[in-house]
Amino acid sequence: KQEVTQIPAALSVPEGENLVLNCSFTDSAIYNLQWFRQDPGKGLTSLLLIQSSQREQTSGRLNASLDKSSGRSTLYIAASQPGDSATYLCAVDNYGQNFVFGPGTRLSVLP
Amino acid sequence: SQTIHQWPATLVQPVGSPLSLECTVEGTSNPNLYWYRQAAGRGLQLLFYSIGIDQISSEVPQNLSASRPQDRQFILSSKKLLLSDSGFYLCAWSVNRNEKLFFGSGTQLSVL
Numbered sequence: 001k002q003e004v005t006q007i008p009a010a011l012s013v014p015e016g017e018n019l020v021l022n023c024s025f026t027d028s029a030i031y032n033l034q035w036f037r038q039d040p041g042k043g044l045t046s047l048l049l050i051q052s053s054q055r056e057q058t059s060g061r062l063n064a065s066l067d068k069s070s071g072r073s074t075l076y077i078a079a080s081q082p083g084d085s086a087t088y089l090c091a092v093d094n095y096g097q098n099f100v101f102g103p104g105t106r107l108s109v110l111p
Numbered sequence: 112s113q114t115i116h117q118w119p120a121t122l123v124q125p126v127g128s129p130l131s132l133e134c135t136v137e138g139t140s141n142p143n144l145y146w147y148r149q150a151a152g153r154g155l156q157l158l159f160y161s162i163g164i165d166q167i168s169s170e171v172p173q174n175l176s177a178s179r180p181q182d183r184q185f186i187l188s189s190k191k192l193l194l195s196d197s198g199f200y201l202c203a204w205s206v207n208r209n210e211k212l213f214f215g216s217g218t219q220l221s222v223l
Contacts (some may be wrong), residue, residue, distance in 0.1 A: 098157050
């Protein structure tokens with residue numbers, strides 16, 4: 001059964017720093033991996049989707065990479081801003097299962 | 112463009128009362144539809160998913176049920192709520208298995 005973990009659980013950085021969020025999964029038989037952002041009390045917003053055949057995806061200041069063989073993905077945020085403060089979740093779409101979500105990383109960007 | 116509507120935003124219900132949460136999607140046909148629950152301090156748990164009208168799969172045994180009376184409408188129900196049903200309920204949709212997942216704004220359910 002697929003298990004998804006995220007490190008760190010929480011992160012606090014000063015504005016302007018570049019940062020990396022990590023996601024690990026146990027079963028490499030996946031369709032894709034998605035990164036989401038969730039603001040407190042709100043739904044999830046899809047940030048990036050990486051197909052199983054792809055190595056990375058970029059959108060603005062965000063870059064997500066996927067190493068399926070090692071069961072890892074990273075979300076790189078460049079030049080962080082206070083508006084980036086949120087919880088970031090990764091989710092893996094598995095063969096034989098639907099999306100399995102990680103517990104999330106709570107990010108605080110301090111002005 | 113596609114949009115997803117979910118209501119109500121918040122709900123406070125006594126133990127033993129019924130529940131009905133509704134979700135509708137606009138701007139697409141035959142979407143895959145999902146109900147998730149996010150309990151405090153825990154990750155998202157998939158409750159139900161549907162690939163078409165009257166095609167609903169349950170992921171977790173519980174006192175909840177789901178129905179899809181129309182192509183773009185997904186309803187989560189319970190006959191008698193339990194305290195443990197409290198949580199943040201999220202509806203989501205996707206075009207198919209290998210596409211982005213889009214979420215509604217969620218319903219915060221408190222069972223007292």
